[in-house]
Amino acid sequence: MRRLGRAATGLAATAVLSLTASACVTVHGELEVVPSATKDEAAKALSAFTEAYNKADKAYDPALDAAHVTGALGAINQAGLKARQVNFPDGNPNHVPLELTDAKFTIPKKAGWPRWFVADTDSNRDQDDTAADNRWVLVFVRAGADEGWKAAYLTIMLPRQIPAFKTDKDGYAEPVAPDSAALAVAPRNLSEEYASYMQDGKPDHFKPGPHTSAWREERKKTTNVPGLSTQYLDQPLDTGNFGPLGLMTRDGNAFVFFSVRNFERQTAAKGVQLKVVPDVKALLTGTVKDTITKERVSSQAVLVPPGNGAEPGQAVEVVGRLTGLTAAKGS
Template sequence: MTRHPGLGRLTAGLATATVLCVTATGCVTVHGELAVLPGAKKSEAAQALKDFTDAYNAADKAFDPALDADRVTGSLGAINQAGLKARRTYNPDGNKAHKPLVLDDATYVIPKKAGWPRWFLADTDSNRDQDGGKLDTRWLVVFVRTGPDAQWKAAYLGVLPASQVPEFVLDGDGLATPVKPQDDELAVAPADLSASYTGYLQNGSPDVFTPSTSTSGWRETRRTTRRAGFSYQYVDQPLTGSTFAPLGLRTEDGGALVFFNSKHFERQVAAKGLRPEVNPDVKALLTGEVNSTLTKERVSSQLVHVPPRAAGAGSGADTGSGGKVRMLNRLPGLIAAKGE
């Protein structure tokens, strides 16, 4: 049998390259597994924040959704695009009151994970608040990148008092720990938050949220809304697929800071001789003709603190929320309307 030493060395080299190679996705393949890597470099994160802010300001100044469509996604993208579309219809010459948004003093919280999508959190100071004191806020912007050839896009925005931004669990390299969608160490798994929230709004169960204007307060507002000649109906739906997936980071108290989405419909029916009011934003996004019925469709992103399951089971751990999920911020926006 003829031996080919060169061929043997070549196949050995190929085998080594197969075991340890940087794939097209940017993940290191080791024996067929994806290695855990930083979600982004800090220089990438800083550039993504700048690109988003520049695009947002251009779009807001012109009221032109096309100018930042490739820099937003998820619920933030849906709200941003619908809002710009609506305002452009009754401000065709642009935004005469435009004030450029500035997001600075940024801290980048970058999780380590395998595969795509990659994401990170930018903890920033905006020029939309008053620095110092109770009115000082932080804008938490989550950026997502779906693949090696994709752009970074802003998917979530949460606005918090500076004092409420938690301490995140960081490793020796300063990288954060993402929570899994089905994390069973938390009082409520991130994947279940949307269904839990919309279920609670619909029928009061499961009762896993602390009282707030966005939980028990919203249910009470709906219950007590009255207007002669009009009836109101509400439908709440989970929103979790694709670009609307929940994202969360482990916090030092054993819990997690989690962003998640939901969808909400409000149907207003007028008695004979009456007609629901249609404001300019609704009119711009309206399909059909409003005779006696108007249905508004909104999407909403929520930012919550989820305590560890042990606290929910009565371990005595101090999360400040009695073992329940605490609503920190909610960002809703009208995306469509239908008349009948």
Template sequence: MRRLRLEQTRRSEVRRRPARALAAVAALALAVSGCVTVHGEREVVPGATPDEAAAALAGFVAAFNRADQANDPKLDADRVTGPFGAINQAGLRAKAVTRPDGNPDHRPLVLRDARYLLPRKAGWPRWFVADTDAGRDDGTARAGDRWLVVFVRGGPDASWKAAHLAIVGKDALPALAEEGGDPVAVPADATGLAVAPGKLSAAYAAYLKDGSAGPFAAGAHTDQWRAKRARTAQRPGLATQFIDQAAVDGDFAPLALATKDGGALVFFASRHFERQTAAAGYRPKVGADLKALMKGEVKNTVTKEWVSSQAVLVKPAGTDRDAVAFAGRLQGVVGVRGS
């Protein structure tokens, strides 16, 4: 009897093995094809809940104020990233050298009246925009401006970090498209726009280089900036060269929300270099904040690296003129080299 049972068990195992093998092959095929949902990474969900977004904003503001008051970049390093993080950290590193005892001009940053734009997205990274009013411009001509803080999160174990900051006029924001009550994220390679979000950084760098006819509307950050550069390129005893580069990797990647008119609100980054060369016997002047970031020794040349964060309104594909208009731009020096 025992032998019979043993034989039956062996035969049943043999019969089950093909089924198990088929199940394993099917699971492997699903995994390779990317159709398996692991911890919700493939589920299309809002980038954050309203409570998570509020906590991220509060944590950022608290860390920013501590760092700004102490002139200590370590105090908010885990709350910033991308172009805004590069600008913020470089500025604090410079101040830590020039004002090591702290910031006597510190004014606490207050961001109120927050509206959270939480686009739905599958996978990581996830992101959202906090549309806020800042107390710093109360009583000024800029009162009522909106401070748009773009937060990104690289994975389920990562924290929310501020990657972009755009300060725009209170009437500058267009009506956003919605799907199920949530704003709609636009992919970097979207074809329905005059310029795809993923191509904006390179297009902007190319425009600043040669000024050729392109999609950018006239204004302070386009033709007027080029004209200002031209005026300062050649001065007695000092020549200045400008180099512009796209910045699209990692947390510098563009992020976009669809607008009701078929266009998009896009946040993107870029890098800009300014190289000043003095005539023989002279040296370019370098201020204290720049010296604090400097590598090398200034003999007759100094090169400044800037990071710039832009918020632009992009019109639908087929728009012939003024297809990309700037809503706001923030830039800061992130590196200096002497030679």
């Protein structure tokens, strides 16, 4: 695992990710609590994102939507387009324009920057009115007065999983402070604690499910197979544009988006050749001799109950997760 740590550290240092300072602070005397955006601004931001996303997906060119994505979604989107651009230099032969309709915007009131809002949308990537029906829930962030709106998080959820948000008399939502002591886990601690849980099962206040206990079990099954050893390393990713963002729900919980970084290191036994698929090869640095280390960024949407984290039943529920390969290194 020490060798994995060195490889992962080097990979993290060389990975090209969109990192800018946008801590939740008040600047330039902007102390007034105001809506983060108007409904019209939110609609225009969603439309601009969708248009740029489609141009980038059609051409497989990350430059075409780079100005409209950031944070976890930006890292996943840009790396994915970069890989496909290598493998499909003439563009996407199977492009189908993304459509995001029936948008429901949840806009918090807050002071200072960054400002942000949630867009709950219906995409044309599902089958409406069936068990496969889902919603695309995006978080848009604006880091400063001179910055544009960028999509930082995307979670694909079942309609019933989306909570009802707490709002004031004017319909504006209540943001959750990163250091909130009123919750079982403060949002700023979620990335570190989730990474720790995925690593060794502690702290154990994450509710069992596909993105927690089942994911850990899935990893255990692939740790040692004939001819191949796999190690996993998870690290918090919670600064700059990867910081957590959350809203209070009507029932007293917090709905929080946060990021982590995952590493997967595969080592082949003597005489066994590692298989490198095209999307991994396109992001590869170094030469694969007997080892390959893959880096991924993962964004989660969770429900955090109120409390001090020590009382029974205060389990954090991971309701959605989006993961994407961002880099790979051979050795």
